[in-house]
Amino acid sequence: GNSVTQMEGPVTLSEEAFLTINCTYTATGYPSLFWYVQYPGEGLQLLLKATKADDKGSNKGFEATYRKETTSFHLEKGSVQVSDSAVYFCALSDSGGGADGLTFGKGTHLIIQP
Amino acid sequence: DVKVTQSSRYLVKRTGEKVFLECVQDMDHENMFWYRQDPGLGLRLIYFSYDVKMKEKGDIPEGYSVSREKKERFSLILESASTNQTSMYLCASSSQSGRNYNEQFFGPGTRLTVL
Numbered sequence: 001g002n003s004v005t006q007m008e009g010p011v012t013l014s015e016e017a018f019l020t021i022n023c024t025y026t027a028t029g030y031p032s033l034f035w036y037v038q039y040p041g042e043g044l045q046l047l048l049k050a051t052k053a054d055d056k057g058s059n060k061g062f063e064a065t066y067r068k069e070t071t072s073f074h075l076e077k078g079s080v081q082v083s084d085s086a087v088y089f090c091a092l093s094d095s096g097g098g099a100d101g102l103t104f105g106k107g108t109h110l111i112i113q114p
Numbered sequence: 115d116v117k118v119t120q121s122s123r124y125l126v127k128r129t130g131e132k133v134f135l136e137c138v139q140d141m142d143h144e145n146m147f148w149y150r151q152d153p154g155l156g157l158r159l160i161y162f163s164y165d166v167k168m169k170e171k172g173d174i175p176e177g178y179s180v181s182r183e184k185k186e187r188f189s190l191i192l193e194s195a196s197t198n199q200t201s202m203y204l205c206a207s208s209s210q211s212g213r214n215y216n217e218q219f220f221g222p223g224t225r226l227t228v229l
Contacts (some may be wrong), residue, residue: 006167008154032216043118043204043220044157051216067144093216101147101159102218 002027006090006105013080015112021075021108023064023090031092032065033057033073034102038087047075047088085112117141120205126137131221133199135224137205144210146188147218148172148180151202163188195228198213202226 006023013019025031032051036044048057053068064075073090087109091102121136137146138141138225145164147170149157159172169180181189188207192199202225206218 034217036220043222044206045220046217049217069142100170101149102157104157106154106156 002031002094002103003064003091004092004103004105007089008106010109010111012111012113015082016079017112019077019080019084019110021074021088021090022109023073023075025071025073025090025092025103027071027092027094027103029094031094033064034039034091034093035062035064035073035075036089036091036104038089038107040086044089071075080110080112082112082114085110118205118219119206120203120221120223120224123222124225125213126229127177127192127195129196131192131195131228133195133228135190135192135203135205135226135228136184137188137190137207137221139188139207139219140186141203141207141209142185143207143217143219145208145218146182147192147206147208148165148178148188149204149206150174151204151223157204158192195226197228200226200228 004025011054034049035047037047048059050057050066056065062077089107090105118139147162148160162181163169179191204223205221208218
């Protein structure tokens with residue numbers, strides 16, 4: 001079956017620090033990979049995605065590269081802000097059309113201190 | 115602006131009650147999903163639907179049922195609520211075609227407490 005493993009945290013960083021949140025996956029097919037973000041009191045929002053090997057997804061200064069050889073999709077940001085404090089979920093979908101549900105990691109709680 | 119709405123943000127029910135959670139999307143999406151979110155467990159798929167009147171079990175369907183009578187609406191039903199169903203419930207939808215065909219859009223969630 002499919003699974004996603006990510007560091008759980010909480011991860012606490014100072015403002016302007018470099019961020020890496022690791023994500024590795026196992027999948028039976030050739031999945032699409034996603035990072036979702038959940039701000040306090042809200043639902044999940046798509047942060048970025050990649051649909052094939054070596055694709056790089058990017059948004060709001062965050063980046064992640066689809067690495068098929070290491071089955072990884074690590075999230076990075078060069079300089080975090082207090083407003084980046086949230087829970088980040090790595091997820092995969094191995095069905096064309098997204099007709100099946102996503103498989104999520106357990107989430108990483110990120111806390112950025114001023 | 116795309117939107118997925120859920121009928122309640124907070125809900126408190128008693129053990130044994132029948133509970134309905136409603137979800138509506140305005141994006142004409144074919145696929146709709148119900149997840150529950152629990153600390154340390156992430157999101158787990160309960161049920162999903164890829165068409166009107168169609169439903170498929172997810173990873174944890176026990177104790178739940180769903181209804182999809184119209185394309186825009188997907189209801190989650192707890193036939194007899196139990197305390198272990200206290201959780202955050204998230205609805206999502208996605209399209210089967212187009213540029214964002216495999217992206218799921220989420221509602222704000224319903225935090226259900228069963229006493």
